[in-house]
């Protein structure tokens with residue numbers, strides 16, 4: 001599948017399942033090394049997260065998606081605004097295949113972040129482009145984006161400067177603006193469209209987020225994914241704008257469900273953390289992660305051997321792709337992206353199931369096969 005057909009350097013990949021944004025800083029050096037190496041072995045992309053591009057991402061040959069957060073880490077000037085020169089520098093790495101503007105993430109919609117000065121080591125400061133040992137604030141939004149037109153302007157600017165596909169990541173809350181987005185794309189011309197949209201579920205993960213936001217704010221993927229797909233479809237933009245889905249899609253049935261609904265790609269953060277050996281100790285933000293994934297304590301990091309864990313990452317990916325293919329073939333289609341809504345049923349809490357198409361669209365119910373538990 002090709003993303004950004006109109007770009008100077010479109011991105012073509014056959015990878016269905018990829019590694020979602022996790023910053024170097026939120027996760028450790030051996031974790032980034034293991035993920036990048038595993039991705040290179042099995043063939044998927046790694047999203048850098050908003051913490052910039054580290055040497056550990058570049059060390060293997062994996063395709064990379066460079067994420068631009070609200071602090072513009074890695075592509076900012078001294079005032080913290082987006083720098084065209086820095087964008088060009090990042091885009092010059094052939095491994096960097098796409099750019100993703102992060103508008104929001106499911107675990108903490110509407111919330112910025114603070115990186116305490118003590119965590120801003122020489123290395124982190126140089127990767128992110130910020131002063132050493134000074135608190136660093138990520139605003140809760142991109143200050144220069146105040147409207148749909150501003151968003152499309154930013155997308156066009158980054159695409160023009162880098163020559164590579166550009167999209168944005170968001171969790172859906174109020175959705176009225178999606179019609180405005182599609183209408184504005186139609187008015188400005190199809191070339192103004194983002195090349196992809198990443199939809200993150202309200203119950204997304206993060207190193208640290210307030211429980212009230214994690215638990216109560218934003219739409220879960222079960223609601224937002226069909227909504228976005230249907231809007232793009234209704235405006236004739238589904239072919240042009242690829243949809244990437246994330247949020248607890250860590251088993252073949254979850255991935256197959258997202259494809260049935262209409263996603264083009266699936267990404268996962270926590271699935272790959274489990275592949276790295278995460279035991280859900282829930283200490284991501286305390287620097288005490290016993291498995292070495294989210295700690296910068298060298299003693300704790302010793303338990304995470306990048307070579308060994310990269311094999312686990314590659315195996316997880318290969319098995320996922322194999323199993324989703326198995327489900328697709330069993331449904332009678334040639335490949336997973338031919339799965340449609342009528343192939344899936346939703347399993348309700350009482351154990352009964354309903355065709356996905358009853359809930360998410362007009363397709364006739366035929367050959368339902370993938371069962372997905374809803375909560």
Ligand SMILES: Cc1cc2nc3c(=O)[nH]c(=O)nc-3n(C[C@H](O)[C@H](O)[C@H](O)COP(=O)(O)O)c2cc1C
Nearest residue numbers: 020021022023049050204205206247248268269270
């Ligand atoms: C340790 C960790 C760090 C993360 N860092 C980022 C980030 O920098 N940018 C971002 O957009 N999302 C970040 N996320 C969110 C994930 O990319 C993803 O959207 C979310 O966890 C849902 O996917 P999952 O259910 O497969 O984990 C992070 C998640 C985790 C667990």
